[in-house]
Amino acid sequence: xxxxxxxxxxxxxxxxxxxxxxxxxxxxxxxxxxxxxxxxxxxxxxxxxxxxxxxxxxxxxxxxxxxxxxxxxxxxxxxxxxxxxxxxxxxxxxxxxxxxxxxxxxxxxxxxxxxxxxxxxxxxxxxxxxxxxxxxxxxxxxxxxxxxxxxxxxxxxxxxxxxxxxxxxxxxxxxxxxxxxxxxxxxxxxxxxxxxxxx
Amino acid sequence: xxxxxxxxxxxxxxxxxxxxxxxxxxxxxxxxxxxxxxxxxxxxxxxxxxxxxxxxxxxxxxxxxxxxxxxxxxxxxxxxxxxxxxxxxxxxxxxxxxxxxxxxxxxxxxxxxxxxxxxxxxxxxxxxxxxxxxxxxxxxxxxxxxxxxxxxxxxxxxxxxxxxxxxxxxxxxxxxxxxxxxxxxxxxxxxxxxxxxxxxxxxxxxxxxxxxxxxxxxxxxxxxxxxxxxxxxxxxxxxxxxxxxxxxxxxxxxxxxxxxxxxxxxxxxxxxxxxxxxxxxxxxxxxxxxxxxxxxxxxxxxxxxxxxxxxxxxxxxxxxxxxxxxxxxxxxxxxxxxxxxxxxxxxxxxxxxxxxxxxxxxxxxxxxxxxxxxxxxxxxxxxxxxxxxxxxxxxxxxxxxxxxxxxxxxxxxxxxxxxxxxxxxxxxxxxxxxxxxxxxxxxxxxxxxxxxxxxxxxxxxxxxxxxxxxxxxxxxxxxxxxxxxxxxxxxxxxxxxxxxxxxxxxxxxxxxxxxxxxxxxxxxxxxxxxxxxxxxxx
Numbered sequence: 001x002x003x004x005x006x007x008x009x010x011x012x013x014x015x016x017x018x019x020x021x022x023x024x025x026x027x028x029x030x031x032x033x034x035x036x037x038x039x040x041x042x043x044x045x046x047x048x049x050x051x052x053x054x055x056x057x058x059x060x061x062x063x064x065x066x067x068x069x070x071x072x073x074x075x076x077x078x079x080x081x082x083x084x085x086x087x088x089x090x091x092x093x094x095x096x097x098x099x100x101x102x103x104x105x106x107x108x109x110x111x112x113x114x115x116x117x118x119x120x121x122x123x124x125x126x127x128x129x130x131x132x133x134x135x136x137x138x139x140x141x142x143x144x145x146x147x148x149x150x151x152x153x154x155x156x157x158x159x160x161x162x163x164x165x166x167x168x169x170x171x172x173x174x175x176x177x178x179x180x181x182x183x184x185x186x187x188x189x190x191x192x193x194x195x196x197x198x199x
Numbered sequence: 200x201x202x203x204x205x206x207x208x209x210x211x212x213x214x215x216x217x218x219x220x221x222x223x224x225x226x227x228x229x230x231x232x233x234x235x236x237x238x239x240x241x242x243x244x245x246x247x248x249x250x251x252x253x254x255x256x257x258x259x260x261x262x263x264x265x266x267x268x269x270x271x272x273x274x275x276x277x278x279x280x281x282x283x284x285x286x287x288x289x290x291x292x293x294x295x296x297x298x299x300x301x302x303x304x305x306x307x308x309x310x311x312x313x314x315x316x317x318x319x320x321x322x323x324x325x326x327x328x329x330x331x332x333x334x335x336x337x338x339x340x341x342x343x344x345x346x347x348x349x350x351x352x353x354x355x356x357x358x359x360x361x362x363x364x365x366x367x368x369x370x371x372x373x374x375x376x377x378x379x380x381x382x383x384x385x386x387x388x389x390x391x392x393x394x395x396x397x398x399x400x401x402x403x404x405x406x407x408x409x410x411x412x413x414x415x416x417x418x419x420x421x422x423x424x425x426x427x428x429x430x431x432x433x434x435x436x437x438x439x440x441x442x443x444x445x446x447x448x449x450x451x452x453x454x455x456x457x458x459x460x461x462x463x464x465x466x467x468x469x470x471x472x473x474x475x476x477x478x479x480x481x482x483x484x485x486x487x488x489x490x491x492x493x494x495x496x497x498x499x500x501x502x503x504x505x506x507x508x509x510x511x512x513x514x515x516x517x518x519x520x521x522x523x524x525x526x527x528x529x530x531x532x533x534x535x536x537x538x539x540x541x542x543x544x545x546x547x548x549x550x551x552x553x554x555x556x557x558x559x560x561x562x563x564x565x566x567x568x569x570x571x572x573x574x575x576x577x578x579x580x581x582x583x584x585x586x587x588x589x590x591x592x593x594x595x596x597x598x599x600x601x602x603x604x605x606x607x608x609x610x611x612x613x614x615x616x617x618x619x620x621x622x623x624x625x626x627x628x629x630x631x632x633x634x635x636x637x638x639x640x641x642x643x644x645x646x647x648x649x650x651x652x653x654x655x656x657x658x659x660x661x662x663x664x665x666x667x668x669x670x671x672x673x674x675x676x677x678x679x680x681x682x683x684x685x686x687x688x689x690x691x692x693x694x695x696x697x698x699x700x701x702x703x704x705x706x707x708x709x710x711x712x713x714x715x716x717x718x719x720x721x722x723x724x725x726x727x728x729x730x731x732x733x734x735x736x737x
Contacts, residue, residue, distance in 0.1 A: 010547065023371065027204055036370040037206070040229030040314030041657065044585065046549035051370075061449035062370035062442075065523035067537045079547075084538035102550065104589075107543040115541045 001031070001153050002057070004064045006083045007050040008074040010100045011043040014141040015075060017166075019050050021145060024162035025154045026054045036062045045102050047079055054153070073148045075127070075141050076100045077112045093122040094148040094189070096140065098129075123147050125188045131181055139181035146185020156186065205374045207367035210338045211277070211305055212237035214345030219380040221272035221300070222250035224260035226629060227658035228279030229314035230368035231307035235277055236659075247382065253655075255664040256600070256629040257282035261289045261304065268302040268358075269394060271386030273349050277305040280321050285600065285630065287324070290358075294328040295396060295404045297356040299388040301349035305361045307368045310489050311520040314365075314657075316580070316597065318518065320489035325360045325466060329408055331415045332360045332466040333424070334441035338372040340424065340464065346377060351418065355411055364488050366520065367442055415467055422465035427472045432457040435508075436480030438473065439463065440493055443486035446526040468493060477505065484529060485509035488521055548588055556652055556716035557583045559688035559696070561593040563714075564621070564648065566693075567700030571617060577610070579603040579631070581623035582656040582718075594621060601630025608634065608643045617704040621648045624665040625655040632672060638709050639677040646703050647711045649673075652718040660721045673711045682710035689716065 005022070009015040019035055026033045036051040051064045066085045071092045074080030080095035087093060095116060099109055116124055127143040142163070149156055160179055167175045205213060212234045215223060225235040238244045238251040250267075254260035257278040267274035276286070283290060283306050290304060306324070309315040325332035331351055335341040341363060348359040392400055419425060430436075437460045439447045444462050448454055459479055461472040476483060477497075482505055485494040494509035508514035514529045515521070524534055551558050561583075568575060578584060578594035579602065586593040596606055603620035611618035622631050627649050638645055651669050655661040665672070673683050684703060686696045696714070703710040717725075 011549065023204060027202075027373065032373070033204065034370060034372045036366060038313070039233070039369050039659075041549050042313070044549035044552060044582065044657075045547075047547040059372075060454070061445045061523045062366050062372075063446075063522045065449060065527065065534075067534060078544055081541050081544050084540055087538055089536045089538075103545065103547055105545050107545065111543055115543065 001055065002070070003054040003153055004069045005052040005054075005152070006064060006069045006072045006086050007052055008072060008079040008083050009048060009076050010079060010102065011045050011048045013075045013100065015048060015050055018073065018075075018141050018145045019052050020166055021142070021159060021162045022052060022054070022152065022154070024165060025158040028161065029154055029158055031056060032059050034059045034062050047082060049083060071148060071151050073144060075144050077109075077116060077124070078107065081112070081115055091121065092151050093119050094144065094151070095122070095124050096127040096144055097124050098126055098140075123189045125185070127185065130184050130188065134180045134184060135177055139177055142178045142181040143185035146182040146187075147189040149182065149186050150189050156182075202373045202375050204371055205338055205342075206233055206369055206371050207335070207338050207341050207363055208233035208307070208369070209237045210342040210374045211345055211361065211363070212241070213374070213376065214342040215275050215303070216241060216243050216247070216249060217377055217379045218346045218349050219273050219382045220249060220275050220349070221382045222252070222264070222267050223275045223277060224250075224252050224254050224263040225277040226254055226257045226260055226282060227655050227661045228257075228282045228307075229658060230309060230365040231277045231279045231282070231305065232658045232661070233368070234305060236661075253661050253664070257286040258289055261286040261293070264302060265289060265293050265296070265298075268298045268300045269388060271300045271388075272383045273301040275303045275305060278307070279315065280306060280308040280319050281315060281317065281599065282306075283321055283324055290324065291328050292396060293358045294330050294408055295401055296394045297404065297407070298352050298358050299356065299386070299393075300383050301352040302358040303345065303348045303352065303361055304358055305363070308362065308364045308489055310364055316599070318489065320492055321360065321362050322466065322492045323490065325362065326492070328358075328360075329412060330357055330360060331418060332362060334362045334464050334466070335367065336441050336444045336462070336464055338367070338370070338374050341367060342374045342376070344424070344464075355414060357408070357411065362441070364442060364520070412467075416470070419465050419467050419469040420471055422469065424462075424464035425469045425472055426462045427475060428456065428460040428462070430457050430459040433459065433480045434482070436461070436476035436483050438476060438483060438485045438493065438497075440485075440487040442488050443521055443526065446521050446523045447486055447530075449523040450527045450530055450532055463493070468496065473497070482506035482508060484514065486515070486521065486526055486529070491517075549585060550588065551582065551585050552719050554719040555582070556688040556714065556719070557586065557650055558591075559690055559693065559716075560648065560650055560714040561586045561591045563686075563688070563693060563696040563700050564619070565591065565593055566697045567704055568617070568619065571704070575615060575617055576619045576621060577603040577606040578620070579622040579626045581626050581650075583621060583623055583650050586621075599630075600626055601634055604631050604634035604638060604645070604647055607645045607647070608638045608641070611644045612641070616644065618645045619648065619704070620645060621650065623656070624649060624651040624653065624669055625663040627669065628663070628665040628672070632676065635673065635678070635709070636676050642708060644707050645709055646706070647709070649711060649713045651713050651715040652721075653715075654718045654721045656718045656720065660718065660724065669713055678709050678711050682706060682708065683713070684711070685713045685715055687716055688714040
């Protein structure tokens, strides 16, 4: 088993929380893991990515080779496209549709969506709106993780356990909110994807 | 033993604590910051009384580590590559004094300049100092090598360098811990003159360093971290240093490389592996992260009967970080079906945070200096360097820590009016104070803007050595009281602030303006904590 995942977004959008949840679940499942993060200058509102690699075998490189990622998970639509060179031809793109605009020349939102729809295997969802319905927009990143969860070779229960473990200190309310967000995202993936639940 | 999921930086920190380190001294700098952060937040460090100190700069940090080593205890100092420039004086001379308790210099290079102004390779420094050097290829090796480094340091009484790069520093993997070793007891050096580098003693100490070279070489030859893997296909022999080994293996999913491979993680270079590779193979491919250090050594100057491929002949790019694709290409693999980034995707450079006090400082400065024209503002290393980008475009230099003040002084001496320096509070106490003294002593005509956000912002909000001391320091250095102006960088005070900037720009002499408002990131963090504490009390 091997899952090579590119996590994408803008500094401060919470992609490292997604990485932490998957990472914890992977370690609890006895998998090998390598996860390269971006720290420093780019965290100030620049584009950030994390290479997350899970495998039943030992992993060599901290970086995923181009053309080999099983999925790109993005909390921002334009950022999802930045990492297409990494996506394998049969890989999945899972992205938020809500743009994060902190630059003057952000492209037309519809044109961005057109590029995303060109991909044969993609899941696109307005994670912020879904999270808001549950109660807090802050859980948008976990909604995205939920939408990606059918493509990750880790049982949903393990991801839920990881949320309980990582958010437990911050109170039951936050745990419940994030568990709801995870399930809501997963549901959307089931309804929207052209080839849902492939594994 | 327990397996932990750790960043390379964290693995080094954990290893230090497990290996009986009594203290770590550092100045924050990407990608090395998390080493000291980890020790500072570790309950293990608290329980064992391990010192974890943010120093004023890398030089003072390294000297404190050397002092701890003098007292017989194990000490670590950690820095980014350019930090070693600041600490170069103590680094090179510590190779001459030698160590008493184990002394480890951890240096994190930043190839591709993700968060740095150059991509200098610290292995050159290691060779310069003639000390043993370790370059881990993964997080486990990083952990294990801290133990080895301290052992070598104490066995030979010599500082040891551990060199990592950004990718390992900031990548997480499982690490198995070793058993914990107790800290050393206080123990003075046997020879109390060892650390007195008067010429007569220094010559002896230098000779000892030279005499030890053979022993360091022997360590490398026998090191478990330098290995030779035979291969059937001898058309090329591969020499893979540190992290580059992983990118090599990534290209062979079954992990079986058809060519002979020498994996190098312990310097000086081991002769026997490299000679074997050279003798067995038709040509050599050198894979190394950073400068072509090993490649140049192998190429030598004149005699060369075999081809050496690497960064110098274009087999690999001359600059930047390696990755599996670049290494794959050098091995002759074709990469097909690589998608393209759609043309509409634009760059998203980092920017000053919403609500950042620097924004208001630069808006005021920009307006005040407009009448003099462009090109008169020297700046420094920190978040405020981002003011070089639109929409502010306020500054004209960013060179090295503290250079804003001294460059402004030199330009003022050349007749430039006004000459402005913009520097952060933490950078000011790192390397700006001595420059300000030069300016005061020469009555230079400069305006120094010390942006005081009460933290070291770019690296994530470490305490600033300048905290609540900036005016006192300026006064002590000799800046006139009436030309030390504290302002509050807020939008509603823009007009008043601009007036202060204008007045001091017009002043003939050294003036200091201190825009003071807390970093928005640390403020938010503090507020969240306050809110949490309140909730707990209820």
